[in-house]
Amino acid sequence: xxxxxxxxxxxxxxxxxxxxxRCSPMKGHSHVYWYRQLPEEGLKFMVYLQKENIIDESGMPxxxxxxxxxxxxxxxxxxxxxxxxxxxxxxxxSSVGTGDGYTFGSGTxxxxx
Amino acid sequence: KQEVTQIPAxxxxxxxxxxxxxxxxxxxxxxxxxxxxxxxxxGLTSLLLIQSSQREQTSGRLNASLDKSSGRSTLYIAASQPxxxxxxxxxxxxxxxxxxxxxxxxxTVKP
Numbered sequence: 001x002x003x004x005x006x007x008x009x010x011x012x013x014x015x016x017x018x019x020x021x022r023c024s025p026m027k028g029h030s031h032v033y034w035y036r037q038l039p040e041e042g043l044k045f046m047v048y049l050q051k052e053n054i055i056d057e058s059g060m061p062x063x064x065x066x067x068x069x070x071x072x073x074x075x076x077x078x079x080x081x082x083x084x085x086x087x088x089x090x091x092x093x094s095s096v097g098t099g100d101g102y103t104f105g106s107g108t109x110x111x112x113x
Numbered sequence: 114k115q116e117v118t119q120i121p122a123x124x125x126x127x128x129x130x131x132x133x134x135x136x137x138x139x140x141x142x143x144x145x146x147x148x149x150x151x152x153x154x155x156g157l158t159s160l161l162l163i164q165s166s167q168r169e170q171t172s173g174r175l176n177a178s179l180d181k182s183s184g185r186s187t188l189y190i191a192a193s194q195p196x197x198x199x200x201x202x203x204x205x206x207x208x209x210x211x212x213x214x215x216x217x218x219x220x221t222v223k224p
Contacts, residue, residue, distance in 0.1 A: 101162035
């Protein structure tokens with residue numbers, strides 16, 4: 001009964017490269033949320049998705065960031081042309097339905113050099 | 114817009130002490146309140162979830178309460194142990210899915 005699976009655990013990218021972060025929700029969960037935790041800061045909401053739909057992207061930066069949750073496969077958070085300020089821990093959570101409690105993955109720690 | 118505040122930012126107690134962590138929120142139309150634990154460099158582990166219709170939840174040495182009218186939740190930890198040392202986060206959830214997190218209280222339990 002695997003929990004929320006995120007990979008990779010650690011990702012190093014040079015400035016200008018693309019970063020792809022993957023999240024497989026817990027079995028039976030169809031709602032996925034992405035949060036970012038900058039060094040020494042709290043968790044900030046980025047985006048909420050259901051299968052093939054973006055429900056709330058109010059926390060996503062307007063440029064370079066995108067997210068998807070296809071019918072088959074994991075949810076993907078994509079960051080194009082990364083900059084040093086993108087260095088952070090990116091956490092994915094899933095829930096059974098809207099308003100239900102979250103289960104978190106272990107996160108992906110992105111370092112931009 | 115929901116804002117969640119946790120005070121103090123850090124707390125140090127001797128082993129065996131009972132303690133209370135505080136969480137306040139601005140929007141009383143909260144749908145649920147969830148407490149998490151985060152160890153350094155790790156992900157978040159869910160501790161307790163309180164739905165808006167509930168007043169408290171208990172799990173082992175942990176008890177969480179929710180008072181919507183005053184905009185407060187507390188996490189009570191009984192007989193603290195060094196293994197309880199971690200950052201504790203509260204999150205206020207909406208019926209639209211999104212949750213807002215506090216910045217956490219970092220707890221150190223000294224042997």
